Amino acid sequence: MKSYQEQPRSSSSCAACKFLKRRCTPNCQFAPYFRSDEPKKFAKVHKVFGASNVSKILNEVGEDQREDTVNSLVYEAEVRLRDPVYGCIGAIALLQHRMVELQHDLILARARLASYVGHRSLFLDDHGGSLMAPFLDIPESNSLPSDQFGRFHFP
Amino acid sequence: MKSYQEQPRSSSSCAACKFLKRRCTPNCQFAPYFRSDEPKKFAKVHKVFGASNVSKILNEVGEDQREDTVNSLVYEAEVRLRDPVYGCIGAIALLQHRMVELQHDLILARARLASYVGHRSLFLDDHGGSLMAPFLDIPESNSLPSDQFGRFHFP
Numbered sequence: 375m376k377s378y379q380e381q382p383r384s385s386s387s388c389a390a391c392k393f394l395k396r397r398c399t400p401n402c403q404f405a406p407y408f409r410s411d412e413p414k415k416f417a418k419v420h421k422v423f424g425a426s427n428v429s430k431i432l433n434e435v436g437e438d439q440r441e442d443t444v445n446s447l448v449y450e451a452e453v454r455l456r457d458p459v460y461g462c463i464g465a466i467a468l469l470q471h472r473m474v475e476l477q478h479d480l481i482l483a484r485a486r487l488a489s490y491v492g493h494r495s496l497f498l499d500d501h502g503g504s505l506m507a508p509f510l511d512i513p514e515s516n517s518l519p520s521d522q523f524g525r526f527h528f529p
Numbered sequence: 530m531k532s533y534q535e536q537p538r539s540s541s542s543c544a545a546c547k548f549l550k551r552r553c554t555p556n557c558q559f560a561p562y563f564r565s566d567e568p569k570k571f572a573k574v575h576k577v578f579g580a581s582n583v584s585k586i587l588n589e590v591g592e593d594q595r596e597d598t599v600n601s602l603v604y605e606a607e608v609r610l611r612d613p614v615y616g617c618i619g620a621i622a623l624l625q626h627r628m629v630e631l632q633h634d635l636i637l638a639r640a641r642l643a644s645y646v647g648h649r650s651l652f653l654d655d656h657g658g659s660l661m662a663p664f665l666d667i668p669e670s671n672s673l674p675s676d677q678f679g680r681f682h683f684p
Contacts, residue, residue: 446618462617469624
């Protein structure tokens with residue numbers, strides 16, 4: 375059995391270079407994040423974002439954030455491949471809908487509780503926010519417009 | 530003032546063809562969704578997904594779902610451009626964290642209520658599910674692994 379060092383050079387290429395059929399260099403930008411034994415990981419981001427766009431995004435972020443960036447791109451690509459119409463937006467709309475249901479349930483529970491203990495502070499959540507707000511204070515950059523039925527409205 | 534019909538042909542090109550500097554044909558796949566007066570809309574999806582991948586995704590879905598597909602791609606691209614590291618995954622992780630907080634608050638409120646009215650059904654939510662479950666029953670395809678602090682864990 376050949377040792378690792380004796381194996382042909384191609385076997386040490388990262389999954390991205392194998393997929394793109396190019397030589398993997400010691401400075402390969404993809405190699406730290408797309409191991410040769412994970413071929414599907416690169417295939418997914420390539421199919422949704424393209425190798426060039428993944429490379430550009432990786433260049434935009436610091437080295438310490440590149441692993442998280444790759445992982446979030448892989449996850450986003452997987453969701454888009456499963457749901458070509460809505461991708462991650464479908465998951466966000468569903469979560470927003472569930473949150474509205476939970477807020478509604480919490481307001482009801484606290485209204486019933488208030489009828490026993492009579493305390494207005496029950497209508498503040500345990501984290502200082504008002505439960506009467508229609509949505510939690512998701513930062514504007516991450517908020518999505520949605521009606522009361524959780525249907526996602528595009529801007 | 531020239532009428533619409535008298536304007537040069539290039540002004541009737543869709544935003545995608547203008548961006549790609551190509552002739553916009555009557556059968557252009559992008560024209561119905563990227564109007565000429567919305568140049569940034571196409572620029573965003575092009576930067577994140579690439580024209581070729583957008584085209585492939587549109588070909589995969591039915592004609593009646595293409596507008597939703599384009600809108601979700603535009604939204605996803607906008608979020609990724611604002612947050613190159615996490616994109617939509619950041620919004621999903623935040624929403625999951627808020628949901629865990631709300632579930633926790635609801636369990637507390639119902640536990641207090643139970644001490645007054647003594648009814649076990651308070652621990653079922655208003656939609657038939659158990660509030661003791663750590664997460665709501667988000668379909669597996671849309672669920673994200675996350676610890677109790679809402680930090681998103683990549684698979």
